[in-house]
Amino acid sequence: MNENRDFTPAPASTRASAAGLLRHPSHPPVLSARNLTKTYGPTTALAGLSLDIRAGESVAIMGASGSGKTTLLHVLAGIIAPDSGQVHLNLPGQSVQVEALAESARSRLRREAFGFVFQQGLLIPELNALENVAVALMLNGAPRPAAEQAAAGWLQALGLGGMEQRRLGELSGGQAQRVAIARAQVTGAGVIFADEPTGALDSATSADVMQVLLESTIGAGKTLIVVTHDDGVAASCGRVLTMRDGRLTGDSAGGVIAAGLARGGNQ
Numbered sequence: 001m002n003e004n005r006d007f008t009p010a011p012a013s014t015r016a017s018a019a020g021l022l023r024h025p026s027h028p029p030v031l032s033a034r035n036l037t038k039t040y041g042p043t044t045a046l047a048g049l050s051l052d053i054r055a056g057e058s059v060a061i062m063g064a065s066g067s068g069k070t071t072l073l074h075v076l077a078g079i080i081a082p083d084s085g086q087v088h089l090n091l092p093g094q095s096v097q098v099e100a101l102a103e104s105a106r107s108r109l110r111r112e113a114f115g116f117v118f119q120q121g122l123l124i125p126e127l128n129a130l131e132n133v134a135v136a137l138m139l140n141g142a143p144r145p146a147a148e149q150a151a152a153g154w155l156q157a158l159g160l161g162g163m164e165q166r167r168l169g170e171l172s173g174g175q176a177q178r179v180a181i182a183r184a185q186v187t188g189a190g191v192i193f194a195d196e197p198t199g200a201l202d203s204a205t206s207a208d209v210m211q212v213l214l215e216s217t218i219g220a221g222k223t224l225i226v227v228t229h230d231d232g233v234a235a236s237c238g239r240v241l242t243m244r245d246g247r248l249t250g251d252s253a254g255g256v257i258a259a260g261l262a263r264g265g266n267q
């Protein structure tokens with residue numbers, strides 16, 4: 001799976017051309033969700049939501065607390081299964097029906113095809129920055145020296161050269177989020193999911209971290225999906241989706257598709 005992945009950050013020229021290719025409008029969606037439903041007891045978290053996301057898009061998901069944003073992110077990423085509906089993933093060399101996979105296959109998909117940046121919690125305090133990044137590759141079977149070399153490349157690329165040996169407690173919030181971004185990217189994941197990635201940061205650091213996140217994902221032709229309450233974070237993304245009561249109520253991509261999706265129907 002994912003045999004063509006490159007463990008080192010691509011040069012800027014390559015990234016630019018990859019992004020151009022992948023953003024071509026005729027390119028099929030990298031993620032297609034259809035009629036997703038999810039309930040928790042009496043609570044409806046997803047109420048028949050359909051959505052297409054194309055490779056190279058940066059998509060912000062906004063909406064009031066409890067509107068279903070995190071549930072949608074988790075269903076798209078195969079962290080939880082929907083009660084009904086489908087999620088199709090279409091990456092180069094990899095076309096799978098995410099919700100139909102067994103848990104072991106979904107777990108492998110999450111490790112190899114997806115990267116995750118959360119507000120906090122994914123980094124291991126006992127490990128230094130280099131080890132925190134390298135461990136993502138080692139979980140996928142990479143030998144330690146190669147994993148650490150790739151991790152060092154990503155830390156350097158994200159402005160953390162010289163901080164490889166620092167543990168979590170020795171990094172600022174913004175630096176820790178850069179380590180988390182490096183960790184999400186190092187496996188060559190095609191889709192990066194971020195849930196409130198700047199939620200614990202001040203606004204200047206938040207803008208800085210978002211710039212790093214955007215450059216290292218859509219700048220390399222990857223896809224970025226961000227759940228956020230922050231208007232500034234959403235404004236930095238190419239497309240903004242709005243949710244209410246488990247449905248999409250707005251899509252800045254606009255047009256007929258957005259109107260159809262807002263009613264929860266198929267395109």
Ligand SMILES: Nc1ncnc2c1ncn2[C@@H]1O[C@H](COP(=O)(O)OP(=O)(O)OP(=O)(O)O)[C@@H](O)[C@H]1O
Binds near residue numbers: 063070071
């Ligand atoms: N594991 C769970 N068990 C029970 N209810 C849940 C669970 N996860 C989510 N919910 C409920 O589902 C609804 C949607 O939750 P979700 O976390 O997706 O919303 P959200 O838009 O991300 O909210 P927030 O902005 O506060 O993080 C909420 O009413 C929430 O309480």
